[in-house]
Amino acid sequence: MDFAQLPHPAPVPGESRAQAIADPGFGSVFTDHMVTIDYHADHSGDLGGWHDARIGPREALSLDPACAVLHYAQEIFEGLKAYRHPDGSFALFRPYENARRLNQSAERLAMPTLPEDLFVEACRQLVLKDRDWFPDIEGGSLYLRPFMFASEAFLGVRPAREYKFIVIASPVGNYFKSGVPAVSIWVSQDYVRAAPGGTGAAKTGGNYAASLVPQAEAIAKGHDQVVFLDAVERRWIEELGGMNLFFAFADGSVITPPLGGTILPGITRDSLIALLRDEGLTVREERYAIDQWRADAESGRLVETLACGTAAVVTPVGKVAGPDGGFTIGSGGPGQLAGKLRDRLVGIQKGTQPDPHGWVVRL
Ligand code: PLP
Ligand code: COI
Numbered sequence: 044m045d046f047a048q049l050p051h052p053a054p055v056p057g058e059s060r061a062q063a064i065a066d067p068g069f070g071s072v073f074t075d076h077m078v079t080i081d082y083h084a085d086h087s088g089d090l091g092g093w094h095d096a097r098i099g100p101r102e103a104l105s106l107d108p109a110c111a112v113l114h115y116a117q118e119i120f121e122g123l124k125a126y127r128h129p130d131g132s133f134a135l136f137r138p139y140e141n142a143r144r145l146n147q148s149a150e151r152l153a154m155p156t157l158p159e160d161l162f163v164e165a166c167r168q169l170v171l172k173d174r175d176w177f178p179d180i181e182g183g184s185l186y187l188r189p190f191m192f193a194s195e196a197f198l199g200v201r202p203a204r205e206y207k208f209i210v211i212a213s214p215v216g217n218y219f220k221s222g223v224p225a226v227s228i229w230v231s232q233d234y235v236r237a238a239p240g241g242t243g244a245a246k247t248g249g250n251y252a253a254s255l256v257p258q259a260e261a262i263a264k265g266h267d268q269v270v271f272l273d274a275v276e277r278r279w280i281e282e283l284g285g286m287n288l289f290f291a292f293a294d295g296s297v298i299t300p301p302l303g304g305t306i307l308p309g310i311t312r313d314s315l316i317a318l319l320r321d322e323g324l325t326v327r328e329e330r331y332a333i334d335q336w337r338a339d340a341e342s343g344r345l346v347e348t349l350a351c352g353t354a355a356v357v358t359p360v361g362k363v364a365g366p367d368g369g370f371t372i373g374s375g376g377p378g379q380l381a382g383k384l385r386d387r388l389v390g391i392q393k394g395t396q397p398d399p400h401g402w403v404v405r406l
Contacts, residue, residue: 044080044161046168049099051075057175064178064214069354070186074173074212077101078165081194082155084204093157093208098168101211107196111203117193118248119148122353123310124184124215125170125406127177128394133170133406135187136392138163140310145189147308148245153202154191162189165210167406178214186215186354218354219267224376225361226350228270228283229261230333232366236281236305238274243281243305250307254284266364268350272333273305279330281305286352287312288360290331291380292339293346301328311351311388317400318387336363340370347378357385 054075055063063072080096112118121141125133142162149156166187177185189210193203219226234257237243242250254269261269268286273279281300282288287309290298297319302308319326339345340363348360359381362371372378390396391403 044093044096044164046078046164047095047097047099049097051100054100060176064176064183065180067178067180067183067214067216069215069218070213072214073101074169074176074185074214075101076169076172076212078169078210080157080161080165080208082206082208084155093155093161096161096165098172104207106194109196109198111193111195111197114198115193115200116247116249117152117154117203117206118190119145119152119154119192120188120190120246120248121145122246123166123187123189124353124392125166125177125187125212126184126393127179128405130394133174133177133185134392134394135163135166135170135404135406137310137314137402138166138404140313141189144246144308144310145191148247149191151242151245152247154193155206157191157208163404165189165208169210169212170406173212176212176214178216180216182217182356184215186213187211188213215354218356219358225359225372226267227265227362227364228268228350228360229257229264229266230363230365231257231260231269231271232277233257234260234271235274235277236271236284239303239305241274241305244302244308246307251284258284264364266362270363278332278334280333280336282307282309283350286350286355286358289315289349289351290336290339290345291347291349291378293344296325296327297380298327298329298331300331309352311353311356314388314400314402315349315351315357315384318384321399333365337370340372346373347380348372349378349381349384357381357388 142159146156191208195203195205257269268283271281350358359377361375
């Protein structure tokens with residue numbers, strides 16, 4: 044599919060752009076352009092399926108108040124980063140995995156799938172168009188947010204017949220404010236993120252809406268993030284609001300919660316499993332209970348806990364607390380494995396280390 048190139052009447056002036064990307068934080072600065080592709084379920088004629096791919100000014104959307112997404116939340120999204128390599132070129136990290144996960148989310152939300160190549164091409168076009176927005180700072184990248192929503196105006200409860208797929212880009216620095224050596228986590232007792240048979244494995248807005256109150260509770264209690272337990276026994280550790288977890292033991296083995304439909308199948312999670320196995324370490328995808336976590340931390344059998352995701356990369360967890368009190372992991376600061384994995388992963392992403400798995404897609 045060809046992408047129409049729409050002119051931008053008023054891109055942000057260079058000086059304002061430079062100021063905006065000098066210290067962008069996470070998710071509040073946006074580039075000049077966006078990609079849009081429309082979908083119409085009527086397969087007759089030119090409007091059938093995905094059509095009208097275009098890249099143009101990033102601008103406000105005009106939606107009918109009866110637009111299906113505003114009522115029944117048919118919305119899914121992805122998050123991936125573009126990196127600048129030492130030769131000045133740009134690269135994406137495992138973008139076909141994001142394309143596949145978007146399609147898995149689409150199937151769960153009764154939405155149309157998008158050809159994987161079209162997803163990656165949309166990302167490529169946007170990165171190259173807005174390359175001047177790349178923040179050349181420590182930990183800097185261009186965070187891409189592809190998303191799809193039901194745009195049909197219709198109040199009946201059924202899958203919509205019209206959708207929009209859009210990609211926007213945000214120059215970002217570190218997700219956690221710098222100077223935080225290890226994050227502190229609050230165990231949610233009153234709330235769960237996802238139940239068996241629900242939408243926990245899909246990257247859909249509703250899962251995040253449901254996590255906001257427990258996340259606010261974590262912040263109010265003085266912690267950085269909330270950790271969710273399983274919905275049935277309220278015992279098995281699942282994930283954070285936007286990150287997967289790994290537990291590293293003194294014997295060199297590592298556990299990460301299994302993908303049972305209630306947690307997001309993180310691409311960072313999958314990558315870390317491979318990198319750990321490359322190092323000859325044993326990684327088990329196995330349930331791990333909250334009481335065991337405490338017991339193992341207190342006995343010293345557990346040496347590190349890591350949170351991981353596109354936004355957070357690899358972040359050590361130093362402290363855990365819940366209504367019954369708290370415990371510290373290792374020294375409470377960053378551990379060796381977290382540092383090593385982070386350096387290895389970021390090295391591959393930025394093209395400064397070998398990429399034996401062929402994860403990097405040069406643009
Ligand atoms: N879990 C949740 C709930 C997330 O939102 C994310 C972030 O996308 C992750 C885990 C990590 O996934 P990934 O490594 O693909 O970014
Ligand atoms: C990501 O890591 O891409 C996410 O979507 C998580 C969110 C907390 C920003």
